[in-house]
Amino acid sequence: MKVGFIGLGTMGKPMAANLIKAGFSLKVWNRSQAPVQDLVALGAEAAKGPGDFAEVDVLASMLSDDATVQSVVVDGGAQASLKAGAIHLNMATISLALAQSLAASHQQQGIGYVAAPVLGRVNVAEAGMLNILAAGQGEHLAKVAPLLDAMGQKTWHFGDQPAQANVVKLAANFCLASAIETMGEASALVQAHGGSGSGFIQMLTSTLFAAPAYQNYGAMIAEQRYQPAGFKLSLGLKDVRLALEAGEAGQVPMPFASTMKDNFLDAMAQGDGDLDWAALAKVAARRAGLG
Template sequence: MTQKNLRIAFLGIGLMGAPMTRNLLDAGFPMTLWNRTASKCEPFREEATIAATPAEAVADADLVITMLENGQVVEDVLVHQGAIGALKAGALVVDMSSVQPSLARELAGLVGERGAGFVDAPVSGGTVGAAEARLSIMAGGSEADVERALPVFGALGKCTRIGPVGAGQLAKLANQAIVGITIGAVSEALLLAAKGGADPAAVREALLGGFAGSRILELHGQRMIDRDFAPGAPARIQLKDMRMILDEARAEGLTLPLAQQTHNEYLSLVANGHSDVDHSGLLLELEHMNGALLGSLGRGPKG
């Protein structure tokens, strides 16, 4: 089947789903869209079909993409709202949400009973990566199923097949562990430097050229200095991911102390009313804990 007549059903037109849909439409894919809040589909009404239910959306789809907030929502949409039951034989379901590896395997079994394929393909890159079609896509599934999805992935970013179903979600958990812990490290480092009298912007600039340089320091370090916490990836989602990391660790008999501490800090951040700030807003919790603001700490050099 050629790209021109590969029909995609996209379920979840949110912060990530909207720019991904834009790129898929621009690549020429015919699409049917569904979102719980139907108004979010409106910008695409002239270019795509809008479905009233998930089951209606997937009925004629060759490939179904889900980009939803968490595993509970994915399960609700695919199982309880009847999407899996409406799949046509030979379809391919690609869940690009971040869910538990065990749920990915469970859904793959249910999809398989319908004679359809399943790939778990969570992404990294945030809303900027989604808009620029530069997402890092971590795919779990058979080689054949991942191969079938490559033309679609090519319009969204770069795909790496990690292994069988569930492996993509394990890679995403690894990604989110590094992201969450590193955001905490950058917050603490900039606050420490500023408290001692250094200019945090200059510290960030200096560190970018050394071994501590990272995308987190580059992008989120700047967000912290600018106090720009408009959500690309909301803190509540990072908290959800940290919780899944710890759940998976317990299931594997592992203790992950840095992930546990970072989880606790995000839990406090969300409990203090910041569920919808960007995950770089973990700085706010550190400032709350210390009773000080990053931008107003300079005391001059110590003598």
């Protein structure tokens, strides 16, 4: 199977590297060339541009947002370059509207389309232990399954409409943002009354919320360790906005998401957009006069 991979950023590069390690013939492209050359050194072939994937059987893409997907996949010619019967495996976190549009345009072109956004930070991607949220037609899912197995520890299936996987990812990121917001506010409350914020977080994540999301982000909040960013705060704002858009499309009220959007905007206004999104906790601390 000849595989293409577009988008070799923080997450995409280790995901593509794991495909090479699994023995797939890989052709890669990225806007900046340093990661391309790193993967060429591992055995990949460099594409001349986003439209240079006519021979691949599956084209995977891991891009940051709607605008980049539109620019590279659609306007840049990646989708148009695919041969009949090929499959586009879109692993980006995108809006419901774009997800639906891409599914329709791929069908019109006669190529397969699978949405497979992921759960996990860069260290998880490097280890090939991502949880992958996939949706698409059964035969397309079966064809890309070996690739997903090489990049993740488990693939979760969420329906035959690709957009279903994107909504699940937005819902999951909403839950993560909610956990960060809650720990930030609770820690500020404890500190305002003379208690130890880090001690509170350690207790909380060892007892009531002894789960990876709380433990990992809780430790970052307790240590105020927001750099380097595994997932930028600006991207967290993007995903909360997309969750709100999906909620409106399905007539699902999401009042807490609306509040968090404003808190993300507060953080952005303070220049925290490039910090890890765990820095959302700084908003509660700052409002409480703690930092």
